[in-house]
Amino acid sequence: MDGKPYIAQRPKRADGRRNYDAILAAARKAFESAGADASLEDIASQAGVAIGTLYRHFPTRASLVEAATRDGLENLVAHAERLTAGPDPLGALVAWMREAVVHFSTFRGLVGILAQSMYDEGTPSHTMCSAMHRSGADLLRAAQAAGRVRPDLTPDELFDLLSGAAWVREQATPDRDGSARFLELVLEGITTRD
Amino acid sequence: MDGKPYIAQRPKRADGRRNYDAILAAARKAFESAGADASLEDIASQAGVAIGTLYRHFPTRASLVEAATRDGLENLVAHAERLTAGPDPLGALVAWMREAVVHFSTFRGLVGILAQSMYDEGTPSHTMCSAMHRSGADLLRAAQAAGRVRPDLTPDELFDLLSGAAWVREQATPDRDGSARFLELVLEGITTRD
DNA sequence: ATTTAACCTGAGGCGACCTCAGGATGTCAA
């Protein structure tokens, strides 16, 4: 039905690159303070650019979100690769899960977009989500092979748990952030008894 | 600063009541199919009423959501009271949790509103949320007293877990609903070892 | 029948989204 999902790529011309970067910086700031549904017109004007220019580089809101979060998620995947095949599979999985929850809740509304993208190809973030899925699955498999995590837990279920934790974190206020405890309780449920 | 939160109450005049009910019915339908951010103008026109009439009865979206979900949540609270002091505290808690997750995810976006209302007085749904909080806390306390649930779990944490499960359910597609498994894993984490 | 408080209407201002025709400009090759 549709073509491949649009992935924003840095433009060739100097002014294009400048504006692309300015928009991305403004978007990161705006998303962080106003959530994923921040005003695109605000972002454009904050970047010192007309609204049409923003749409030129990022035809959809999802493509802008993808570009704004790509680096962080790439780091997450890279970190997973560094952790894989370490001496402590359970510790690696747990550390990675904690980190993932933080990245998933970079700003309000992100985790919903990622959860959507995880199983919906044709979404800008789908590529990165798939990579994360693989990373998480690898770490999970290793921890299961070591007998430290219940063997019937699937990667999909792992991501449901991570997403839930990230969502709770998203809802948190400065005085009330239950996400750390949330993850702790979840870990209690998925690790095997000593 | 502000007065008490607005709680929609059925109006006195016959035409007022008629419209109030029609709006509520239209809202329930719209929320179910389009989520909590359904168009209020659509709801009004679906109810055969001008937009001003909708705003007369429900000055804010939150007040309409509250009215649309009050019955269901009242049932949930009533059910909790029926379950309290039964012979099987853990079974009661688990049954109630399952039911709560279903109610929290009646439509897309609801659980976020409820999570917000839980700790924010001055919100239409706060009253009902507090009642639920008490209900859940009672069931939790009973299960803990029976030694079936870890004693360090607080009601706030219980609601974080429930909200997380409901959010996962909200994201689910017909072919992929991990919320039941989510709850199962969570229960594994909060129940005491046999 | 009169009165009146409750109720209803819908035009209109606002902000956000998104498109597109027309103009500006960097880049590259000659």
Added chain:
DNA sequence: TTGACATCCTGAGGTCGCCTCAGGTTAAAT
């Protein structure tokens, strides 16, 4: 240096949803 052109930028304007309010209508009480 100078075209030539593809890339890029602009911002007016159509659409939609939110919300208000001045003016008209009506149920219900006396």
